[in-house]
Amino acid sequence: MELDRIAIAPRLRTSWEAIDLGFLMARRWYWPLFACWALPCLVLTTLAVALLPGSPGYAVLLVWWLKPLLDRAPLYFLSQALFDEPITIRQCLAGLFSLWRKGCIPWLLWRRFNFNRSFDMPVTLLEGLSGPRGRQRLSVLHRQNTGAAFWLTVIGLGVELLIVCGLVFLLKMMVPDEFTWRVMKFVFAHEQVTDWAFFALAVLAMALVAPFYIAAGFALYISRRIELEAWDIEIRFRHLVKKYLARPLSSLLSLLLLVLCIASVAVPEIAVAGAGEAATGKTTIDRTIDRTNDSKPPAIVGSAAEAKTLINQTLAGEDFHEVVETSGWRLKPAESEEGNAVLPQWFVTLVEWLDRVLSVEAPADEESDEPDLEWLAAVIEVFLWATMALLLVLFLFFYRREIRNAVIAYRDKRQPRPETPQMLFGLEVSRESLPDDIPGLVRHYSREGDFRQALSLLYRSTLSGLMHNHGFVFNDSHTEGECVALVRVGGNVALSSFTEELTGFWQSLAYGHREPGAQVVDHLCIRWQELFDDEE
Template sequence: MQLERIGVALRPRTSQEALDLGMTLLRAHARPVWSAWFAFTLPMFLLCQAVAWLLGMPWLGFLLPWWLRPVFDRIPLYVLSRAVFEQAPTWRATLRAQRQWSWKRTLAGLTYLRVDTNRALRLPMELLEGVAGKQRRARWRVLSRPLVGVASGLTWTCMAFEAVIAISLCLFAAWMLPNETLPDSMRDLNEAFTLPAFRHALVWIFSGVTYVAMSIVEPLYVAAGFALYLNRRTQLEAWDIDLAFRRLRERLLEAGVGVALLLCVACVPSLTHAADTQTHFKQAPVLVVADAFHQPVDDQDAQFARAAAEVYRDPRFGQERRVQRWIPRQQPTLKPAEPNAWLAGMIGNLGSALINLLLWGLLAVVVMALVIFAVRHVRRVSMPSLAPKEKPKILRGSAVHDEPLPDDLAAAVRKRWDASHRREALALLYRGSVQRAALALRMQAPIDATESDWLRHARSMDDPARRERLIAIVRTWQLAAYADRYPTDTHVDELLSGWPAQQVAP
């Protein structure tokens, strides 16, 4: 393997550090990853929507892209597996290279392994190593033993992120709609759901939203699984130690001890193979991904093939053994007593005692203060109030109020306005106007109706003059209540000149 050309620092990491490495690797090569992703997945997504539309089954437009995720995951994995060797391919090269990979394991991922929560870790092992049969199963046991929980947690976390993104996009679209366009009740919404066109449109929209969420999260999912795979192989095969020895060999060659190194290489055939392999890798670049991750087990290296077969047949392969030993604890050596040590110890004990006494005193003061506060609070609550309390005046925008309306609404509003109680005057005008509007519309005024509700009710009035006057009164009250902007005396006179401030015969 070309460890010298790898672009990441090879060292054993924790699972959390490996996940961070995957995110960092994706950020460094975001453009080639997402360009190849959209070049491959977007036509496939549109094709799925076309199939769903032709079959008259809109739900297939959502189900088929989800089912084809193992096929989509091949794209970011190929880009990242080349990017770690500083050879990030273009999207055209990525699409052409898909024919070189075996589709047998991808078909397995589309069938009986479709709901596998360890897909992010299984995918690089199956596509990059190319091991088949019993060796693949043994290899998977070794790779996945300490990472099954981490891989499953990664799957569920990414699913949660996708759900959050999809729901957020839907809520954002609903939030952008104006209040006037929203249905007045859930009954209208239920009636809209009975229309087939409305349901189909919602399915198309939801399919597009889920595709956007998948395009954001799925490359992150593949990159994190690929980083876990690299970290596990580093732990198993000691890539960091191998790389350190290769760098040491290069320094020794540069120092002029090449003759001794050649003698050692001649005695050890495996080192000769490593040196020849390194020279070959320096002369020729990586052409396919399998050259970087797949170990040579063909007839060209029969010795390595036999050794690998023996290792796989060994019953101890893939097993772990934990050995515990009791080691006596070393007794601490006693230092000789220093002169005047008793005086220093006495001073230290006296200081600690004083600090302890101060802390206990502070605690006693806090407890006494809490007791005094509790007693005073109980006395204040239990003692009856001597002076009657006046009820606070609450200005509410609701159309329903406990106090009855005056007979002459215009005169009452004018009286409060002239007395400089402008807010109370406009509140009374708004309350009386919406109540008389409810009588004109032959409806009961809702308790929780807001200004926006009364604006919608005003637009349903048949009389244009009354409709415009009621809208003007509601707008005037909104500006006064929420923006502290009051009208002029002339504008108040116009509002009080006719209905609803004055009773007008229908």
């Protein structure tokens, strides 16, 4: 890694400035990053569809679970391009399996729900650290930028959901109004196709967001390394060296002569100072202490005992007694001072072990004898929020149809109900136009061979019952097929199947002049009684 070939300005940045830098890098190399993510994803998606042909929900969950592996090829490409060592997409994908092997198991199991994934992944992939060394490295990096990395993951997930919803609404807007009912009928009749369409949109949204997410996390990592390792200073020194090496030889000789002059002046001064200290018995440190203490006259220290006394007096001053108050959580003693309550020893041992394994090492000047348990509260809080968010997403995904039907029903209830029509496609459907004993009259028409009157009466009574007893809203402009679609949307399977069957026989008789027969009429009459007779 040659720092002087870095493609960005090496300076200290805030976490949000680093994320902006990552977005700029994603825009600069978007299509290579997109290809490095999308091509392996296409293979994994094909395998998921082959393994789970009837479960698009589990297939998209499998692809989402493998995102830590899919993020690695774009991250490797970005690390090479940042230091002016660009590689082709083919070269990047050629070493894909070697990239996937590094820390594969942890990232797919206990580290899968790590909200700092984009910030932590370079430690595993680029530095090759794992185990205790990896945890120690992460403890140093996590002292800054973890909050921004957390919100980067949360917002990235939200953007993916917004893209899916936006694409769905875009497709809906592109459908002409006259084809809306046909599309709705197709959607409800082919739910499996709809689920696979949602699966494709979800994978597409992941692929579109991935370059920005990976580049922003990598920029946070690079910004943190610039801060820790002072890359900006090192690069500046390298530029100065190159600048001086490029000057003529006379300038170098002048610089060397100046250094020798400074060294020749400094050596006698040190010698004279050493001689003075030997004669007076006073060291340079003693003189420095005397000069800094302006409130007291200069004192001559003649022995080691007097020097020790002066040092103790200086250490007893206010400069060395700064009191800093800190607050935090700590374990109570095993035996409570207020009573006989005793914590279980296994609990104390477990918390101490977790503190040793997971806690971030504090700087030397902040070390304390009391264990700091703020990390435990933060871990529990993040885990609870992540669990709630995951449960909410799963609930919305698996119950999306029920939620949609509830919203439609609530909207229909709030809307003013239009006046019930008296005529539908030439048939009287008012209650006043129907006889009291509908099944008996239908069977009478059937025995007489007048199947048109029998089906007409049964169909009219069905439409009237749907409007007056079940709350369906039919307009004068609706066709028979549109009425069937509205009943199907209502969710009552028995009612929708009977309406569709009766409508089919009525259309065959009214438009095709095909009589159904007495057995069919009797069967339809029995089903009508099961659904509507009790309501009358």
